[in-house]
Amino acid sequence: MSTKINRRDFLKIMGWSGVGAALAGCDMPSYVTLEEGRETVTSYVHPEEFVIPGIGVRYASTCQQCPAGCGLHARVREGRVLKVEGNPSSPINRGKLCQMGQAGLQHHYNPDRLRRPLMRAGGRLQEITWEQAEKLLLQRLGPEASLKPGRVAWLTGTVSGHQAVLLDALLESLGSPEGHYVHEVVNDVVSQEVNRELLGDPLPRYDFGAARMILSFGADFLGASVSPVHFATEFGGRFRGVWNDPEAFRKGAFLPERERGVLVQAEPAMTLTGANADLWLAVRPGTEGVLALGIANALLVKHRRDASMLPEEVRRLVARYDLDTVSGITGVAGDLIVRTATWLHERTPSLVLAGGPATGQEHGFQAAAAAMLLNIILGNVGRTILPSGEFPFPQLTPRRGGTGDLLAFAEKASQGAVDVAVVSGTNPAYTAPAFVGFAEAFGKVPFKVVMTQFPDETAQLADLVLPLRSPYEDWGTHVAAYQAERAVIGMQQPVMTPLYEETRGFGDILLSLLKARAVEGYQGFADYYAYLRHAFATFAQEFGGEAVGEEAFWRRVLQEGQLRVPRRPGRLQAKAVPVRLPEPRADTEFPFHLVPAARLGLWDGRHANIPWLQEAPDQITKVVWGSWAELHPRTAQRLGVEEGDVIRITSPQGSIETRVYIHKGIHPEAVAVPMGQGHEAYGRYAQGRGVNPLKIVDAVREARTGELALFGTRVQITKVGRRERLVRMGGAETQHGRKLVATITADVYRRSEGGGEHVA
């Protein structure tokens, strides 16, 4: 243990940062919950009231490893956080966590965390004190700074809750209210636009329990999605027919209450969701929309589904996509298209989703609109697709974005139109494709501030680097983009004393700037904690119920880790529009399609510095600690490569070299390279390992939204002639006839436990 963390001083320090008053456990209405219950033998050595040696205490907080907003319970013993678990009362993750959430601990305790502010002097970043850093920051962003309107840009990851409120107020005061750019590589910008236009709701709620079937065009809802843990609980529970209600489960209700839902996944390269499909369809990249229309055609022609809700124009369009045409374009066997359509016909209501490679094309909007057409024909809107409702505090809702914002930011910066740029919660120097020329554009900004926990690639380009507290050391509120049945504001509280004194919380930095600029309404708050307390005092009147004091209300919210808020009911429309899908074009120079694969693990590269996740085998290929390129056996044979052979993947924007992994879960015209590796900085575990496929992504934009078409890159592949060992778990790819993973058909399952009429 670091000598700085004297556990005897634990509370003293906590009190100094305003934490002491609010040490709230989760279960009991006292300040603190003892994991082990009442102790009958009391030790002499009780350093402080809340620290009992050997006894763990749990604090509720909100996970920050991705923007899904899962609730946490952090186990703290002797002043150290040891383990995080899901918060069982969170409607988002219901007590569960994914591997990224579990591994948040290794971001917190990461040996490469920044401990002091850094300033560029003589071309190099050098450590300075917070006083110096603050002075520098105020010179550029304080009241004396002569800022012209619209010349400050703030590039962040997803921001929500009260941090977003402060950021808005600050940008307003800086004269750049439009200066907030939000960059997330894994995003659903195109889907949101389709939903907004056709349903009138950018992110509706999906009822997995009502859906008898899911047809997903590349939407990796179990993996790289807006709320992976939530969707996994729904998928393994209500969709498979078992409600997974802990109480009912304990009483023996482990048998399905309804029929098992069927998942069909159509995509060019297998995702985690695809790996769990009942039927996985390899689609020629970029033809997902055509497949959707082909299935619509089969529904209307073969199954005579009612199409009266469709405009004449749309009906004529669907009629053009007959089975042979669609099979020819998409490469999906005709009988599988028919089977999918038949299942959809028989299993109403269903749910049709589109995302990832389907929407990451130039015509991504059109493809997703074609998928939506199926929802409309099948009558899913209003049955499995429900209105999300209106969140009562629009100022707290997440500011979301994609790569389009990054492109806009880089363009503005390269024109010399930005005087001060602040980057926080994102690492664009790593995630920006080479064609963006991010480093060059960023270099034209006279003063560049990066707020981060780690020495990442963007920090290397900064003039001033401000080390942030870890999410386990900081205050905050978070509103998830995808809210479950009951909406919540997630609470984030420090679960232990900051490891490094010379770090600051994101909210605290924003607040200090607001105070320095004498913005009305922020002067009275000593720190961000005080500001949050004030904000929750108003919530107390609204949600506290009868006779609950502010203090008790605040403590209750912290103990629960969330504040439930009612949503106003919303409405959905169902608008069918004609879609225009291009014929796939053959490219002789660049015959393959690049699939930069995002995985529940390293994600967009932000978790590459976590040793647990580097050593956690990739779900599909089981490779660890490096990069690889996935090829179909037929493609590999044509190229004359075997597993471990190094290939060069060249796009018009550059090339990468990595080792081949061969499997049949990919279309022969696609090559999938996972995101996350290829860091040039970012600490000992990430640096100099593998390749970054984002670098060679081509400058193709989705036509409607302007979002980067992440899956629209054409590439050529050449054999390098070098071999490298592909380090992966297990030697066997097949079961060699042993009964390891046994599979039964759904028919057999229906005849026994899956019939939905059994009681244990």
Added chain:
Amino acid sequence: MSLKNLLENWSRYRRGHEQGGYHDYEHMWAMVIDLDKCIGCNACSVACYAENNLAVVGEERFARNQAMHWMRIERYWDEPDLERAGKLEHGEYQQYGASFLPMNCQQCNAATCEPVCPVAATYHTPDGLNAQVYNRCIGSRYCSNNCPYRLRFFNFWSYYETSWPKPLDMQLNPDLTVRDKGVMEKCTFCVQRIRAAKDKAAREGRKVRDGEFQTACQQTCPTTAIVFGDLLDPESQVSRMWRYYEVELGKTEQHKRHPERRGYRIMEELNTDPCILFLERVREV
């Protein structure tokens, strides 16, 4: 020794697990893993790293099969059952997805690892656990040699020197040890959590309640694919499930009255009598 004797002895040995070891088990901790629910996301594995102080060994040592993943998700590409049933029509694609298999120590009741330990470092506890006494272990590695599931992990190095550079070591769970070079380790069914729950129950003068505590992998599993509990408690969730799926401990052959119900143990034909019941994956074909 006549051939007859040899065969008789062999036969008795083969069915030895039917007599059981102890006759006064306090608990019989067991699991059910539903392969139709498991999505292969790997959350259980990382939760295990966090809970049980598992060392990160790095790429080089991983390549030499020295990784310490007590809970690992194996992935297979073939579908022997569907192939046999003639349900695989489109052989050029991975038509039915992938097959995921979470593997942690099967806590066999007739564990092949136990009798070969020269120092009795691995033994059976009255809780029905296949335990590993780190202090006794001399690193002969006979046990891992004998484990048909390859679920025992040997410390070839002193990982504490490299796996937790400061301050990563602050995360280490003080409820259990960090193992040194020359020691075998494996899944314990989170014995530290079992101990804590038993101690608490003893203090309160009652039995451990079903669901009172969870193993780390079970607790985090997003699809609730893992169920854990005591087979000696007839009302526990695992007991109900083992009963429903008609799999019994201590039986050489399972005679199912409802053979269409799922439920099997991996490599049970080896008579290791594992305590983890797997439920078949289901595919709509």
